[in-house]
Amino acid sequence: MKIALLGYGRMGKIIERVAIERGHSISIKADSKTTSLNFSDTDVAIDFSLPSTAVSNIKASIDAKVPVISGTTGWLESYEDIVSYCNEKKGAFLYASNFSLGVNIFFEVNRVLAKLIGNYSDYKLNIEEIHHTKKLDAPSGTAISLAEDIIQNSKFTNWAMDKTNADTVKIEAKRIVDVPGTHIVNYDSEVDSIEIKHTAHNREGFALGAVIAAEWIANKKGVFNMKDVLNIG
Numbered sequence: 001m002k003i004a005l006l007g008y009g010r011m012g013k014i015i016e017r018v019a020i021e022r023g024h025s026i027s028i029k030a031d032s033k034t035t036s037l038n039f040s041d042t043d044v045a046i047d048f049s050l051p052s053t054a055v056s057n058i059k060a061s062i063d064a065k066v067p068v069i070s071g072t073t074g075w076l077e078s079y080e081d082i083v084s085y086c087n088e089k090k091g092a093f094l095y096a097s098n099f100s101l102g103v104n105i106f107f108e109v110n111r112v113l114a115k116l117i118g119n120y121s122d123y124k125l126n127i128e129e130i131h132h133t134k135k136l137d138a139p140s141g142t143a144i145s146l147a148e149d150i151i152q153n154s155k156f157t158n159w160a161m162d163k164t165n166a167d168t169v170k171i172e173a174k175r176i177v178d179v180p181g182t183h184i185v186n187y188d189s190e191v192d193s194i195e196i197k198h199t200a201h202n203r204e205g206f207a208l209g210a211v212i213a214a215e216w217i218a219n220k221k222g223v224f225n226m227k228d229v230l231n232i233g
Ligand SMILES: NC(=O)C1=CN([C@@H]2O[C@H](COP(=O)(O)OP(=O)(O)OC[C@H]3O[C@@H](n4cnc5c(N)ncnc54)[C@H](OP(=O)(O)O)[C@@H]3O)[C@@H](O)[C@H]2O)C=CC1
Pocket: 006, 007, 008, 009, 010, 011, 012, 030, 031, 032, 033, 034, 048, 049, 050, 051, 053, 057, 070, 071, 072, 073, 074, 096, 097, 098, 099, 100, 206
């Protein structure tokens, strides 16, 4: 496949290597200096750019009838608009806050735990995410996915980063040099604690998952997520 990389930073460069190792070629390497996108020689686009550029890149791909994989986080206020846009234009779009197999298994464990424990008022809930200091958005997209899954499967009704009440999932964001991505879900009561944790050791798993998603979405139409790709849960 010919893959357009919309964003050629930390992730874009690793995705390039993984894609070439899997027999693909790169048709576009877009960065902040790119002024226009020509998709004439592209089969699929992968966007790992900035919160401020993700929406226009996704729309440009859909307009060009190129299926688009979206890994950029921090733009989710426009997610429903993109879903409508993609459906109207009969395009193909897949967003994941985290493409790694490990985190997608972690999401499943988180949902089960929320169903089991999330209705007991004895436990206070805290999500902690730790990332490198260059990260632009907070909380991480992955932490938001974890919180939203807990809200769908328990008594919790909302998430917030600051003051919480009993129905709020509290998310704490920490920034430490070079950390690729760590997420912890902690339930704490007077008598015990239950904690699940995912630690990314590097960015390889995110890149591999994005390329697998790009291979999967070729020739499909619709709006998808990583559960569709991995067939888990
Ligand atoms: N879903 C997932 O599994 C993961 C998601 N992410 C997310 O991916 C995004 C990118 O992360 P990362 O690679 O670390 O960030 P970087 O800052 O390293 O890369 C961002 C890239 O986007 C480029 N860019 C700027 N403007 C545009 C534009 N208009 N069109 C295309 N590209 C543009 C930048 O250009 P320049 O180099 O010129 O500045 C840079 O190359 C973040 O939102 C991050 O949260 C990260 C890891 C995993």
